[in-house]
Amino acid sequence: xxxxxxxxxxxxxxxxxxxxxxxxxxxxxxxxxxxxxxxxxxxxxxxxxxxxxxxxxxxxxxxxxxxxxxxxxxxxxxxxxxxxxxxxxxxxxxxxxxxxxxxxxxxxxxxxxxxxxxxxxxxxxxxxxxxxxxxx
Numbered sequence: 001x002x003x004x005x006x007x008x009x010x011x012x013x014x015x016x017x018x019x020x021x022x023x024x025x026x027x028x029x030x031x032x033x034x035x036x037x038x039x040x041x042x043x044x045x046x047x048x049x050x051x052x053x054x055x056x057x058x059x060x061x062x063x064x065x066x067x068x069x070x071x072x073x074x075x076x077x078x079x080x081x082x083x084x085x086x087x088x089x090x091x092x093x094x095x096x097x098x099x100x101x102x103x104x105x106x107x108x109x110x111x112x113x114x115x116x117x118x119x120x121x122x123x124x125x126x127x128x129x130x131x132x133x134x135x136x
Contacts, residue, residue, distance in 0.1 A: 004105035006038065006098060007123070008076075010084055013093040018042055022095070027068045037068060039075040039098040043085050051085035 013019065029035045044052045055073070075098050084094055111117065 002105055002109055003100055004036075004103070004108055005101045005118070005121070007101060008080070009097045009099065009123075011095045011097070012088075013095075014089065014091075016044055016091050016093045018093055018095050023068060030068055034101075034103050036100040036102050037097065038100055039073060039096075041076050041081065041096050042093060043081065043088060043096065044093040045085065045088040045090050047090050049090055051081075051088065053081055053085075 011022075026035075026037065030037060040055070042054050044054075046052070076096055080096065084096055088094055
């Protein structure tokens with residue numbers, strides 16, 4: 001099985017609560033074979049700076065996420081978690097996702113067949129993209 005490009009995403013929640021609104025949107029992306037979730041963990045940082053890490057299926061408040069067809073587990077490292085946790089503000093939370101961009105698998109195959117390879121890539125934050133487009 002060919003794997004498409006894999007992305008590491010960190011989504012922050014300044015109020016410390018991961019929104020249930022994400023679950024149905026992630027489920028749509030998975031069901032439509034746009035992405036495949038490889039791993040997903042949630043970090044929360046309390047007022048004293050202590051970080052708690054949970055797999056999304058370990059806590060009742062993330063019950064809506066358990067309906068998502070995901071192959072979750074073990075790919076987000078302790079170093080990744082420490083890196084994200086260090087940057088979290090007290091009282092906030094973050095979801096760390098590792099997703100395969102299934103939509104790009106055939107493009108990655110074509111690149112391999114042609115002898116090409118990926119030189120670089122970056123995710124442009126939405127607010128920057130919106131501002132640039134608005135400025136055209």
